Amino acid sequence: MTVRQAAHVLELLEYFARRRRPATLSEVAQDLGWPRSSTFNLLGTLAERGYLYEPRARDGYYPTPRLLALAQSIAEAEPLPEALTTLLRELVGETGETAAIAASAGTSAVFIEVCESLKPVRYFAQAGLRMPIHITSCGRAILSQYRPPERAAVLRRVTYERFGPSTPMSAAEVEAEIRHSLERGWFQNLAEFSQDLCGVSLPLPLAGRQLALVVAGPISRMQDRIPALAARMRRGLERALPAGG
Amino acid sequence: MTVRQAAHVLELLEYFARRRRPATLSEVAQDLGWPRSSTFNLLGTLAERGYLYEPRARDGYYPTPRLLALAQSIAEAEPLPEALTTLLRELVGETGETAAIAASAGTSAVFIEVCESLKPVRYFAQAGLRMPIHITSCGRAILSQYRPPERAAVLRRVTYERFGPSTPMSAAEVEAEIRHSLERGWFQNLAEFSQDLCGVSLPLPLAGRQLALVVAGPISRMQDRIPALAARMRRGLERALPAGG
């Protein structure tokens, strides 16, 4: 079950992040397609808690910096090492493709840090992007770090839907692909999830966290250089995290 | 009407901001006093949208940096000049009291930037703190910048509740206090809202925004130096915003 009004809060914040200026009740209602009365209640609730204010009289509401303080406090607590974000930038520079760090969320993989390629045709992604954990290179790189029973539990809850000809359709197939990848030394995904998308990933254990490093881009540019990319990523990881893994 | 689940989202984020480490479903449910099933739905909704992830397998959820990206995008759009935040720090250093920038939100004044005093007894405040607009020095400093009909509209919607012996109990009294303050050259509040609290404020018009600069602290430390504080604040503003008002 999805909690509608919780989702609406996020939608509203995203709306302001796009808009970047105050919005009146009517504007919000119109742009987000909500009834005016509901919008009234929602804005009122956020304002009541000190998350919205009026920069100018009668010119609409805008979020207070309170949200920023909140987010900063949250983000500072589980920081990624500087060296890793540097590595992402390096990889984008050298490979020309989008690089990211991924973690799990239920049966999904989520990007928690992204550095986008600058090419006109590229993998468009941002922090928070979710994808099925079992049919992405980074998802399987994460799963490979789980203990067998934990991994089995996740794979049991996954829904096996066909996105393309190579999409694995059972827990066994995913397990096999993970075994194969571990032997090979890297994880990959050739259009299993999205038609033109190819990803290369490495497991990234960090202070007990099961993360993954991933480079992804259009299949046409990626296909022929997967081993080279994987080697480059491994070298980068070894330099960034000398502790080894 | 208050939108319960919208408030719950904020509560949850505040919870993580305090906690600064992942929390399992049960922990959230227990700490926030929510039913487990409701907590399940709420966490699911946020995770589904990419705002929560699992840093470690089976060790609970934590917000993704997506929230930070959102908040940064929002905050960058309506920035306060660097000079103003510097001024707040200066004022705290010189006066020893808490300094802040306030704006309006309906019939409330809201702090949008705070620099807290370091003294053991002090005015404890943070960005997002709300208070009635008509019985605080900063609220009236904001109102003084409104056009008369706009101000009248706000004062009509205010509820006049007695917090202390000097609390104004009608729109007329508030209007009179504003007139008086404009002549005097500063706005002040002596225990109108909170028993031990004294505030001194100046209007702060900035790019069409109706803000206020405020210094506040315990009445015992403030009372005898209000004119001096006001003068110091005025000098600071003139230096920080040479454009004048």
Place this chain on the structure above:
DNA sequence: CTGTGGTGTTCACATGTATGGACAAAAAGA
């Protein structure tokens, strides 16, 4: 291996809430 305590998940129904409609107040237009 079996029992025990805890955790995540599902579902039907009672409960609380989203919303259409009505109103008031303020802009905009005539």
Place this chain on the structure above:
DNA sequence: TCTTTTTGTCCATACATGTGAACACCACAG
């Protein structure tokens, strides 16, 4: 100035949703 349109606010009720209770699963202890 008077009308028209738009905006914010309030409210009762139909309806969506939060939740208690039951279940399945895992981890640990005995």
